[in-house]
Amino acid sequence: MIWNRQSANHVSESVLCSSPGKDKLSMTVNFSEFAKSLTAESAFTVLAMAKQLKATGKDVVELEIGDSPFDAPTAAREAGLQAIHDNMSHYCPSPGLPEFRAAAANFVREEFGIPATADNIAVGPGAKVFEQFFCEAFLNPGDGVLVFSPHFPTYPPNILRRGARMVLKPLKQEFEFRPQPADIEHFLQNDPAPRAIFLNSPHNPTGGVTTEQDCRDIADLIRGRNIAVLSDEPYCHMVWNGKHHSLAAQPGMLDQCVAAYTFSKSYSMSGWRLGFCVSSAPIIQSISLMINTSISCTPPITQLAGKAALEHSAIERDEVMAKFRKKVELLTTGLNRIDGIHTLDPTGTFYVFPNVSAVCNRLGITSHGLALYLLEGADPDFGVACLGGECFGEAGNGFLRFSCAEPDERLQLALQFIQRAITNVERVRNWVENNSRYKLASPYPTPKP
Numbered sequence: 001m002i003w004n005r006q007s008a009n010h011v012s013e014s015v016l017c018s019s020p021g022k023d024k025l026s027m028t029v030n031f032s033e034f035a036k037s038l039t040a041e042s043a044f045t046v047l048a049m050a051k052q053l054k055a056t057g058k059d060v061v062e063l064e065i066g067d068s069p070f071d072a073p074t075a076a077r078e079a080g081l082q083a084i085h086d087n088m089s090h091y092c093p094s095p096g097l098p099e100f101r102a103a104a105a106n107f108v109r110e111e112f113g114i115p116a117t118a119d120n121i122a123v124g125p126g127a128k129v130f131e132q133f134f135c136e137a138f139l140n141p142g143d144g145v146l147v148f149s150p151h152f153p154t155y156p157p158n159i160l161r162r163g164a165r166m167v168l169k170p171l172k173q174e175f176e177f178r179p180q181p182a183d184i185e186h187f188l189q190n191d192p193a194p195r196a197i198f199l200n201s202p203h204n205p206t207g208g209v210t211t212e213q214d215c216r217d218i219a220d221l222i223r224g225r226n227i228a229v230l231s232d233e234p235y236c237h238m239v240w241n242g243k244h245h246s247l248a249a250q251p252g253m254l255d256q257c258v259a260a261y262t263f264s265k266s267y268s269m270s271g272w273r274l275g276f277c278v279s280s281a282p283i284i285q286s287i288s289l290m291i292n293t294s295i296s297c298t299p300p301i302t303q304l305a306g307k308a309a310l311e312h313s314a315i316e317r318d319e320v321m322a323k324f325r326k327k328v329e330l331l332t333t334g335l336n337r338i339d340g341i342h343t344l345d346p347t348g349t350f351y352v353f354p355n356v357s358a359v360c361n362r363l364g365i366t367s368h369g370l371a372l373y374l375l376e377g378a379d380p381d382f383g384v385a386c387l388g389g390e391c392f393g394e395a396g397n398g399f400l401r402f403s404c405a406e407p408d409e410r411l412q413l414a415l416q417f418i419q420r421a422i423t424n425v426e427r428v429r430n431w432v433e434n435n436s437r438y439k440l441a442s443p444y445p446t447p448k449p
Contacts, residue, residue, distance in 0.1 A: 034161060041153050042391035046375070050385040053376060060375065061414040063402040064385040066204065066351065068268035070323070072309075073316045076269060079308035083301040092300045094292035095284065096123030096276065100303040104276045107310045108261070112236070113249040119281045120254065122288050123298045127234050127262035127275035131158045133290045134196075134258050137283065138228040139164040143195035146187045148179045150205055150353075150392035150399070152232065155198055167191060170395040173344060173355060173447060177208025181217040188221065196228045199247060202235035205392050205401040206353045207328075207346025212245040219250035231259040234275075237266040237321050239348040240328065254280045258287070265350075266317055267309045274298065274306045324350045327404035327411060334415035335402075340422070342447055350404045353389070357398035357444035363428045366390070367398050369438025370422075377431035378421035384414045398444035 046064040054060050071077075095101065101118040108114040124130055131154060139145065141163030147155055149168045159166045169183040179199065188194050199218070201210035210218075222229065229247060236244045248259040259278045264270035277287065291297065309317075331352045332345045340362065343354035360367055368388020375383045386403075389396025404411065422428070432439050 034157075037160060038157055039153075042387055046371070046385055046387060049372075050375065050383075053383060058381060058383060060383045060385055061406055061410050061417075062385045063404070063406060063411075063414060064387055065405070066265075066403050067270050067405055068265065068320070068350075069405045069407070070268040070320050072269045072272065072305075073267055073313035075312035075316075076263075076267060076272075076305040076309040080272075080301055080305035083304040088300040088304060090300070092297050092303070094297050095288040096121060096298060097300055097303045097307075100276075100307045103307045103310045104261075104278075108246075108248075108259075108278055112244060112246045114246055114259065114278055115249075115254065116278050120278050120284055121276055122279075122284045122291060123274070123276045123303060124291065125273040125275070125295065125298055125302075126264060126270075127232065127260040127277075128154055129295075130258060130260040130275070130277045130287070131155060131230065131232070132161065133277075133287045134228070134230045134260075135159055135162045135164070136290055137258075137286050138196055140195075142193055144187070144191040144193050145195065146184065146191075146197045148183070148199070148203075149394070150389060150396035151198070152200060152204055153392060164195070168393065168395065171203070171206055171208060173206075176344065176347060177203055177206035177353075178210060178214060179218070181214070181221060184218060184221050188225070188227070194227060196230070197222070198230045198232065200232040202233075202238055202244065202346075202348025204235065204349055205351050205387070205389070205396065205399075207344070207349045207351055209239055209242070209347035210245065210247075211242070215245050215247045215250050218247060219253050222256060223252050227256060229253075229257045231257050233259055234262045234265050235349045236261060237317060238324060238350060240325050240345075241347050244348075248278055254278070255283075258283060263306050263309060266321070267306075267313065268320065269306070269309065272302050272305060274302045324404060327408065328352060330408060330411055331402055331404055331415070334412070335418075338415070338419050338422070352402045352404065353399055354402070355398060355447050356400050357446045359422050360398060360440055361443045361446065363422065363425065363432075364440050365428060365432050366438045366440050367396070367400055367444075369432065369435065369440075371400055372435070372438065373428060373431050374418060374421055377435075378424065378427065379417070382417060384417055384421075398446075 043065045050060045101121040104121045105116040135158045139162040143164040171177040231247045248257045262275035335354045340358035371386045371388040375385045387401045389399030
């Protein structure tokens with residue numbers, strides 16, 4: 001499937017987001033077509049709804065946002081405070097502090113076998129910004145970009161920003177949501193202007209993980225070709241079976257790959273806004289110019305906190321990852337006990353991505369409609385916030401995404417509530433009648449027994 005503006009408008013409706021142009025019709029100046037196409041990331045939209053309901057007194061179990069409930073590492077907090085005391089509050093080089101870049105290079109060498117030095121590192125405010133810089137570095141209007149779907153919702157606007165085309169290939173539950181090399185080969189052979197590939201492993205929202213053999217196969221397909229790869233790796237320490245493998249570790253791939261990392265997941269530092277990318281020195285130089293001409297630099301205070309996390313917090317990090325694993329197991333086991341719901345045990349991430357097509361077909365409701373029903377319609381005093389799979393593209397139809405970022409007892413309450421809520425057929429039908437946009441037009445395909 002090739003993404004276009006019509007499908008963008010469809011997604012806009014499904015995630016309850018409005019474009020800025022629709023809200024200020026009296027303005028003299030007109031927004032660009034790109035600005036009018038933008039929608040907010042769906043997790044933040046549902047987050048705002050959940051917070052609004054909680055402000056009215058409703059008890060909501062929040063499983064919609066991918067944010068850690070745990071504290072940032074002790075070493076990171078202490079280093080951040082020390083940096084404040086040391087008045088590290090001025091500009092630094094755009095690609096990052098030399099000491100942070102060296103620490104990040106050492107980290108990816110030791111953890112993932114990526115042959116990096118400080119020259120292969122650029123620092124940014126989280127990992128998401130590198131989607132934009134990657135597209136600016138490699139894409140021209142009309143270029144084809146292969147994206148495996150369901151996909152992270154900020155991929156499309158960054159590709160559109162450059163006038164490129166998003167070519168979608170589905171990730172399937174029967175293949176453990178792993179990208180299939182045959183789809184890459186088809187893209188390379190049949191697209192009129194193949195230029196880039198977006199990979200995300202461990203994968204949000206499905207929890208799929210690309211194996212080392214997958215990385216070898218992908219590298220063999222693209223090595224030496226004019227194909228750039230964004231390897232989006234925020235959940236690199238949330239691999240529950242085996243270990244994380246990066247395409248950037250394959251021979252020659254630093255010359256074609258930009259691997260992006262964040263401190264938001266592994267180190268519970270989402271509010272610090274810190275990430276970095278790894279690539280060849282010439283690509284890093286190009287991205288550093290983009291940093292220089294857009295955000296100038298990432299705050300030194302944040303970088304010093306991150307450096308301390310990389311160098312001193314492995315044990316604390318791994319203890320938190322073990323807690324996440326138990327939450328994933330709890331939610332996976334509980335969801336599979338509910339009639340009509342089927343989910344894999346995610347190989348990675350702190351998300352569970354169950355197939356709810358049987359429930360949706362029985363109730364005549366879309367998957368995101370089911371998510372909103374659980375939040376606002378099933379009970380006046382209690383709700384569960386999650387996301388419909390279509391928030392991550394049409395390939396997510398018939399799925400829900402749950403984050404595990406709540407205490408275990410709250411996860412248990414959510415499971416009990418979901419089971420009760422989807423058996424109240426009359427209440428669901430009444431809610432759908434009042435929210436007709438979420439009425440299921442045709443049945444979803446259901447998983448094979």
